[in-house]
Structures are given as structure tokens and as C-alpha cells.
Amino acid sequence: MKKNIFLYLFVFTALIALYLGMKGNKVASSSTEQITQLKKQNTALQDSIQKLQIRMLDMQYFSLENNDDALAYYEHLNLENPTRYTEDKLLETNEKSGDNPLIPYEGMESDFKINKIKVLNHKWILSDFSDGKYWGDLIIKYELKDDLSVDFTLVDHLLYTRGIN
Known part of the structure; x- marks a missing residue:
């Protein structure tokens, strides 16, 4: 067992x-x-x-943040972020009632306003604008002065025609 x-x-x-x-x-x-x-x-x-x-x-190749030669133009201004400062100044042009004064078109659906901004260097900006339905691009020349004012000059513009009858 x-x-x-x-x-x-x-x-x-x-x-x-x-x-x-x-x-x-x-x-x-x-x-x-x-x-x-x-x-x-x-x-x-x-x-x-x-x-x-x-x-x-x-x-990032075409950007002010990565361009030491362009940033050298702003060393004497003691700006922490010249790109952001310039973008803010450009966006302030949107605050006026009606279309943005830099945009050479009248808004069709509402007012044309600047949306996106790309600061290329110490002289040029690429920008996108829209009225909610229609859109386009701008090339803007700018000058940041010693008194921290900024002058914007429209160099060229483009309104996309797709969708416009």
C-alpha cells in the first residue's frame, strides 16, 4: 500500500x-x-x-531665434525675446475695428485679421490672414526701433481664390 x-x-x-x-x-x-x-x-x-x-x-532654419547674425541687431535693446515682442506688436494691429490695416483686401465674411506669424529674421515676417472663410498670406518688412516701436511695411500679399465665386 x-x-x-x-x-x-x-x-x-x-x-x-x-x-x-x-x-x-x-x-x-x-x-x-x-x-x-x-x-x-x-x-x-x-x-x-x-x-x-x-x-x-x-x-527652424528660417527663424529669428536660430539666426545669431539677425539677433545681433537687437542686443542693445535688452529684449528677452525679440521674436515674441515683434509678434505681439503685429497682433496689436488686429485690435483696430474693421480689417487689419496691413491686409490690402476687404473681408468678405467678416474682417480680415492676422492669424499666424513667422518672424524670419530682423527684417522680414511671413504671416497668414483670414476672415473665417477666405485666407491669404503676407510678406511684411519690419523695423524694430531703439524706442521699441515697430514699423510694418507690406511687401507682398496673396489671397487664395479657391472657393471665391
């Missing part, structure tokens, strides 16, 4: 060990597959990050 109990105990233990071994093998192979997939995803993500960094550097 004692012999049978030990035999049953041995068989039962062997079955449990076999089950745990098979389960461990499946978990190990599944984990290996997951690690391989994660490595592929990581490589793809690193490539995407690198592409985005290159694209961002390309987009």
Missing part, C-alpha cells in the same frame, strides 16, 4: 513537473516573440524620432 502511494505521488509529481515545463516553454517562446516585436517597434520609433528631429531642424 505504501508502495502504491509513493508510486501515485511520483506520477502526480512527474505530471505537474511536465505541465510546468511545457507552460514555461510556451511563456519563454512567447516572451521571446514579444521582445523581438518590441525591438522592431523601438527601431521604427527611433527612426521616426530621428526623421522628426531633422524635419524640425529644417523648419
